[in-house]
Amino acid sequence: MAEKFKRPDGRKPEETRKIEAKVGIIPRADGSASFSFGKSKAIAAVYGPRQLIPRHLENPEKGVLRCNYTMLSFSVSERMRPGPSRRSQEISHEIAKALEPAVLLDQFPNTVIDVFIQIIEADASTRCAAVNAASMALANAGIPMKELIGSVSGGKLGKTIIVDLTKDEEDYKIKEEKAATDVATAFLGRSGKLSLLHMDGDLNTKELKEALELSKKTCLNIVEIQKKALKKVKEK
Amino acid sequence: MTKEKTDKKRTIVVPGEVIASGKEFLPGDGTRREGKDIIALKFGLLEKSDKLVKVIPLSGAYIPRTGNTVIGQVTDLTFNGWFIDVGAPHLGFLPVAECAGYINKKDLAEHYAIGDTLVCKVRATRTKSVELTMKDQTCKKLNGGFLMSVNPTRVPRVIGRAGSMVSTIKNETGCSIIVGQNGMIWIKGRDIQSEMLARDAITLIVEKPFIDGLTDQVKDFLNKRKNG
Numbered sequence: 242m243a244e245k246f247k248r249p250d251g252r253k254p255e256e257t258r259k260i261e262a263k264v265g266i267i268p269r270a271d272g273s274a275s276f277s278f279g280k281s282k283a284i285a286a287v288y289g290p291r292q293l294i295p296r297h298l299e300n301p302e303k304g305v306l307r308c309n310y311t312m313l314s315f316s317v318s319e320r321m322r323p324g325p326s327r328r329s330q331e332i333s334h335e336i337a338k339a340l341e342p343a344v345l346l347d348q349f350p351n352t353v354i355d356v357f358i359q360i361i362e363a364d365a366s367t368r369c370a371a372v373n374a375a376s377m378a379l380a381n382a383g384i385p386m387k388e389l390i391g392s393v394s395g396g397k398l399g400k401t402i403i404v405d406l407t408k409d410e411e412d413y414k415i416k417e418e419k420a421a422t423d424v425a426t427a428f429l430g431r432s433g434k435l436s437l438l439h440m441d442g443d444l445n446t447k448e449l450k451e452a453l454e455l456s457k458k459t460c461l462n463i464v465e466i467q468k469k470a471l472k473k474v475k476e477k
Numbered sequence: 478m479t480k481e482k483t484d485k486k487r488t489i490v491v492p493g494e495v496i497a498s499g500k501e502f503l504p505g506d507g508t509r510r511e512g513k514d515i516i517a518l519k520f521g522l523l524e525k526s527d528k529l530v531k532v533i534p535l536s537g538a539y540i541p542r543t544g545n546t547v548i549g550q551v552t553d554l555t556f557n558g559w560f561i562d563v564g565a566p567h568l569g570f571l572p573v574a575e576c577a578g579y580i581n582k583k584d585l586a587e588h589y590a591i592g593d594t595l596v597c598k599v600r601a602t603r604t605k606s607v608e609l610t611m612k613d614q615t616c617k618k619l620n621g622g623f624l625m626s627v628n629p630t631r632v633p634r635v636i637g638r639a640g641s642m643v644s645t646i647k648n649e650t651g652c653s654i655i656v657g658q659n660g661m662i663w664i665k666g667r668d669i670q671s672e673m674l675a676r677d678a679i680t681l682i683v684e685k686p687f688i689d690g691l692t693d694q695v696k697d698f699l700n701k702r703k704n705g
Contacts, residue, residue: 271538290566291566343492380519383536385518386492387493388492431493471489472491
């Protein structure tokens, strides 16, 4: 296995798909952005800080960051039932927890910052694209943040550690047995701290460490792409 | 950074970016000190004046500050005052005691009804509300004209240095214009054409936050439109 290894789409193990990032795509939102890894495309809109309804959820010590992740019905090849599902609710919470350490919520007590993320095309790693889009949209909304957040899925295919898995790679099988592991990760852009980790499959300690290291490197590169996209606003 | 010094153009910074390094710099609005470095907390334009470093945000919702003059609309009334939407995260409250002159408490709607537009001042900001007052010369109920809203971060540009921009528009179009710190702008002119002209001029300002010498551009724009 250690000899020549090729990924289905011919990428190198440490290579991501083509990344596209745009800021300010939704004029009515306070901040918005889109981010895509190849065929996985997320758009994020940020509203607020604004009044939190229902009011009993208000926190007088710090603001609430509320995320809403949805996969649109046409985002996958077989039509998906629209509306919240168990999966989308879990991912929404996961994304909120991934973003929270970077956002200075204590400046907005008793309010909410709403982040709506929609996946318009899905080809695995959607939650990572969602975190990246949300990070840029929050910055675009003028919300004070300590740093930007970069996210990418790492993992293992056969015996090789890779980043940014596609759906084909996630479903990769050797002799009818699942042979792929994916680890969605998010890292804070300046301090390099880990803020999201979600593993499907199995990895031993050494492999996990290796995967995290590679993901961290990639995430910091993605943060640079986010910065570039944000700074592009000037040219308009 | 070197480019910024040579041609004096302001640079855009993003959250987490190190904008100055060294103990001699002081962190201003939108920045924070982390060890030796000063980092930006907001997405905006970097401004360095001597040793003070600050970030002027390019976007964001209105956060009320004491003393701001704002324009808002009455959304509800209670037995002792009015609730006013000023575009902040929480509703503003204007108590009867903060209005000048005599008010018949039995019929508050006679004074200000739901939907009325008011210019008022922020007296204090509470955790769940914004306290407003009408006890100021600038405060009044607005009759006629129309309201437009711009992003609150663009308000300093619309007003200009010592009010130069807004007075240019006022003189050229003959409209009376009131700019609230919350981004609400009230325009009233002799006819609809002059009001539209003022509106378009303000839209032009709002869309160009990076250009220096915008007052001259606005003058050109207004002259061109007026002459055909």
